[in-house]
Amino acid sequence: MITAERKPFDEIIELVGDKKKILVAGCDTCVAICLTGGEKEAEILASELRIKAGQDGRAVEVEHTAAIRQCEWEYLDMIAEKVEAADVVLSLACGIGIQSMAEKFAPQIVVPAVNTNMLGMPQEHAVWLERCGACGECVIGETAGVCPVVRCSKSLMNGPCGGSHDGLCEVTTPQKEDIECAWALIWERLKAQGREELMYVNRPPKNWSKSSSGGPRKMVREEAKPV
Amino acid sequence: MAEPAVAAVETVEAEAPKKVVDPDFEPEIIVFACHYCAYAAADLAGSMRLQYPSNIRMIKLPCTGKLEVIHLLRAIEAGADGVYAAGCMEGECHYLKGNLWARKRVDHVKDLLAELGIEPERVEMFNMSSAMGVKFAEVATEFTQRIKELGPNPVRREGVSPHAAAREALGGVALPDEADSSAATVEEGSAE
Numbered sequence: 001m002i003t004a005e006r007k008p009f010d011e012i013i014e015l016v017g018d019k020k021k022i023l024v025a026g027c028d029t030c031v032a033i034c035l036t037g038g039e040k041e042a043e044i045l046a047s048e049l050r051i052k053a054g055q056d057g058r059a060v061e062v063e064h065t066a067a068i069r070q071c072e073w074e075y076l077d078m079i080a081e082k083v084e085a086a087d088v089v090l091s092l093a094c095g096i097g098i099q100s101m102a103e104k105f106a107p108q109i110v111v112p113a114v115n116t117n118m119l120g121m122p123q124e125h126a127v128w129l130e131r132c133g134a135c136g137e138c139v140i141g142e143t144a145g146v147c148p149v150v151r152c153s154k155s156l157m158n159g160p161c162g163g164s165h166d167g168l169c170e171v172t173t174p175q176k177e178d179i180e181c182a183w184a185l186i187w188e189r190l191k192a193q194g195r196e197e198l199m200y201v202n203r204p205p206k207n208w209s210k211s212s213s214g215g216p217r218k219m220v221r222e223e224a225k226p227v
Numbered sequence: 228m229a230e231p232a233v234a235a236v237e238t239v240e241a242e243a244p245k246k247v248v249d250p251d252f253e254p255e256i257i258v259f260a261c262h263y264c265a266y267a268a269a270d271l272a273g274s275m276r277l278q279y280p281s282n283i284r285m286i287k288l289p290c291t292g293k294l295e296v297i298h299l300l301r302a303i304e305a306g307a308d309g310v311y312a313a314g315c316m317e318g319e320c321h322y323l324k325g326n327l328w329a330r331k332r333v334d335h336v337k338d339l340l341a342e343l344g345i346e347p348e349r350v351e352m353f354n355m356s357s358a359m360g361v362k363f364a365e366v367a368t369e370f371t372q373r374i375k376e377l378g379p380n381p382v383r384r385e386g387v388s389p390h391a392a393a394r395e396a397l398g399g400v401a402l403p404d405e406a407d408s409s410a411a412t413v414e415e416g417s418a419e
Contacts, residue, residue: 009342040297044339047300052343054304054382 002030002094003128004037004114009048015111016088022049023086025079026066027093034128037092037114039066045113070097076104083108136210136217142198144189151182157203159183254308254374256283257393261291262402263321264357265313271360279367284390287402292325298396299336299350305392306383309374311351319356326354346377
């Protein structure tokens with residue numbers, strides 16, 4: 001799923017500025033599952049904003065709502081009235097949801113309350129790990145189901161590099177925790193599958209134009225388009 | 228020669244945080260009390276004729292594990308000067324881990340309040356058993372004193388009842404409180 005983390009409160013306050021009528025809009029899909037931007041979190045942020053306003057002695061009207069999915073027009077219709085009545089919308093959706101909202105309700109000001117960070121897998125309750133880089137050309141069929149694009153710190157197509165030791169990468173997470181070396185994982189899993197020869201395939205440089213380096217992407221499914 | 232100097236510094240530091248307490252300030256404190264422990268401990272404190280401040284307003288929960296971040300924030304938002312949750316002793320929760328969840332949520336609210344520039348000490352988590360009437364009275368007394376020293380909640384709003392706001396936020400989660408006749412009066416009043 002798409003994961004996101006809430007921005008620091010001071011940054012949110014700065015984005016909202018001196019607007020008097022604020023709508024905090026959550027999204028009940030990905031960001032709700034990663035406990036960052038669902039209706040519950042929208043209600044918490046709205047309460048925080050009211051506390052802050054009360055503390056500063058400012059009269060601010062803060063409401064909260066949530067769309068089932070902020071990234072789809074149809075669901076945005078359901079919250080249209082509240083959005084249009086606000087001076088500013090503080091969206092807790094991922095970058096896609098925030099942009100859908102800004103586009104649909106232009107020129108309404110829609111600002112992000114979160115930083116969208118990755119396509120992650122829940123490892124355990126409240127812990128997510130990056131698993132996909134949406135590179136546009138999946139290679140995990142040859143790498144035993146381990147993505148070297150996001151799980152190798154260098155996105156190497158022919159790993160491992162010299163920084164791999166005892167199955168660990170020389171790089172650590174921002175929380176200073178160890179990262180498993182993707183290529184050590186690939187090797188172990190290929191061995192278990194009896195497909196070690198795939199490790200010796202020389203992969204040419206990846207075509208990054210299929211990723212975001214090729215400009216904004218567009219996907220069309222002609223057969224599914226309405227007639 | 229160095230020792231007296233250090234002692235002098237310590238004395239100054241120890242005296243510095245003491246604030247001037249306004250004798251007229253009577254804080255409003257919301258207590259989220261677990262039905263299995265703190266609520267019964269309050270009953271016991273009453274039976275034992277122990278004195279504790281009348282500043283605390285209790286809300287009975289089936290377990291502090293039902294307490295969510297928003298419930299604590301709503302109380303603060305409505306002007307509660309202090310809020311605390313009182314759950315079972317760690318390891319003795321009737322629902323196994325409810326009190327541990329409550330502690331985590333209280334800690335999270337402390338972080339949120341710090342971000343907002345409000346003293347995190349205004350919210351707290353306490354543990355006690357149903358047999359601890361004395362502890363209940365002590366906690367109520369000490370926490371009330373703590374809040375008196377902190378002074379009023381900067382977001383106090385006239386005409387808003389933090390107790391009613393917290394109850395409303397809890398919805399059907401809060402258990403009815405037969406002993407609290409004032410709660411019934413408020414409900415009757417609002418029904419008019």
